[in-house]
Amino acid sequence: MACAAIAGLPLESACTPSGDRVNQARNAAVLTWQRWHRGCVIGNRAIRQVKTDSLRLLLVVSAALLGSASPVLARPAPQASEEQGQLLSLRPTLDLAGYATEAPEAGAGQGGGNPASNQSAFNWAAEGRSCEGCPPRSLGRALFQSTVINVVYGLSNLMRGHDTAKVTPKTWWGNMQQGWVWDLNDFPVNQVGHPYQGNNYFTAGRANGLSFYESAAVAAFGSATWEFFGETSDPSLNDFINTTLGGIALGEMFHRVGWLIRNTHATGSGRLWSEIGAMAVDPLTGYNRFRTGDASRVHEKPADMVPPTLGGSASLGALWRGEENGSIDAAEGQAFLEMDLLYGATQTGHSRTPYDAFAVKLRFGGGSAFSEARVRGRLLGQPYSSDKLQFSVLQTYDYQNNNAYATGSQSFDAALGVTQPLSDRLGLWVLGWGGLTILSAVDSIPLGVPTEECGGASGTEHATGPRCYDYGPGGNFGVVAQFSRDQRVFTGFFYEGRHLYSLDGVRANHFLQRARADLLLPLHGALGVGTSVEYFDRHTFYQDAARSERRFHYPQVRAYFTWRLE
């Protein structure tokens, strides 16, 4: 008998008749895990020991999440086939990313195989899965879990004593009557905290078998419900945009990185730790996999979660940043750690699968604990001229926050790339882009406000300002050129310009420019040494009566060791 029970059907009845020893051993492991996560192993004694508020909260949340599992546990598998067939007949023409758009008949090459031929092993199609390794599709559970996420965030704020967490139906109604406003919270809260929260909503969709675009709608749902019902403060327009768009970018990135970490062919402790590691970056998918038993089942990864190429680097060094409008001579060195990831073929390829190629840059140190994050994902790609030209539509999440300046943005770009071999060993790649910035933020001190008064608004407490950065839409453009030798980049140039028309904050037009040149030299194997020269410039045209202008610029030099990962 099939061991389809892993997805939550009664294990004893479903799997015991199997004569296969391997399957029996696997069933035993799965049974233990399922009992554990159902709470059988915890026992009453352990529950009695729970005394702290944190653990009580954890139990409440766990109970709620387990409650969401019950429809799956009780779902009879065979009846799903008719509905599944109807679903599959609606397969879209465009190859949109996601589990939901992968038809089982195409699954042979997708790690799933034909459902009929796989029937004896695991009847994934009958469980509403699009492939063997894909999660069961459930929109209702995705929406429920995104609501539970809101409850978790709300309870944690309540436990921290935030007034904004004391929500009642009266505050809900008040928020609906008020409508959207701009909020006054800290820069990191709005530009990192909210996108991370949005990532949780988005991955709740992905963890329940929804496609990229369907999960984007779940992110918007979770964000809107949080703004109206999760806090007593007025619903914030900038939070809604940052949570939704930032959540999509971070969510798909984390979801795919989670699949990179998972080793679905392994068993035993190695498998357990790979699932725990993946759960750390994508908690919702990890939780659902433990809940359904997928975390212990040996299977192929979903095909679209396996990138054709993967590269990256880690750099450790020091940077020197000049003070405002000053030279770099007096700058003090600041240590930094930078990590870059290139997922998929970012420079070439026909693609209609969002984020099948993306680039991530994270920097710690160098002016603040977490000073830079950039996620740029390809939404669609179209090659021309035998792959020499590449047109792409990109989504970008950008965050920079150091002791000199702070910027952040959510944008969509159209990009044109050119790949040109210069010799047998040398190559050149140039990418130019331009697009719309839906919402951008830049630090800007209101006229007449002392600098020391900035940044006083904390977390999700009622913030009273002043909020020393501006919000607004705008545009952006840029170009990057990289020279490589034997497929290894040894020098590169980067330029980006960004315009921000301030709608909230100081009424002004901000024009930001950033230029950088990199030089990388190999030392031994994957180890290399590099240096970078960077220049950041902000030109602000105030809309005051005097039409005053101000200009800020910050030079920067970096020196570092780099370790290439391939």
Next chain:
Amino acid sequence: MTWRIRIVVAGIAAFITLAPAAAVAQPSPANAEESRLWLVAGGAFAALRGDCQTCEEDYPYRKGGGVLVNGGYRVNARMDVGGEVFWIPVDTTEGRIRTTHWDAVAQFRPWASKGFFLKGGAGMAYVRNWVDVLGQQSVNSKALSVVVGTGWEFRTTRRIGLQIFGSQHVGALGDLQTADAEIPDVVGNFWSVGAGVVIR
């Protein structure tokens, strides 16, 4: 009752009359033979309210009718993308506030075989004679526009249908210079409920 309100009422009355039959005859929106283009035109009751970040005054809600047109391309059975124009003129004692939202929108149907949809988008809004309570001077402004909404689509025939919807548009204007003072961080919220004819 103004002529716009009458048009909206007539449209909704027609919708209520036709909707039961439409619900019975509702085909799948994902019919392979239908065009990928879609168009919706209709009317709505709307309420609008302007406010600002530091304003202590409790600004009034104003009510009126609105016209909505949106259209675009059906990406797949669950997703439409396109553009939307939402025009809301509101009469006040001092004049008329006219707001036009131009948004790029995406509509998502969680259940492909049902008419329920969620909508979201962003774009620009153009506001004329904004919030007359702030002063007598006419104020025209562009604004960042964001829209969220939901609704249900009923199909009477393969290509024609009716839609009811509720949406909230927001127009973020920034600072407004009036005759009396500069008003910081002005935001207008527009709530609307309406119905429209769908052509696919």
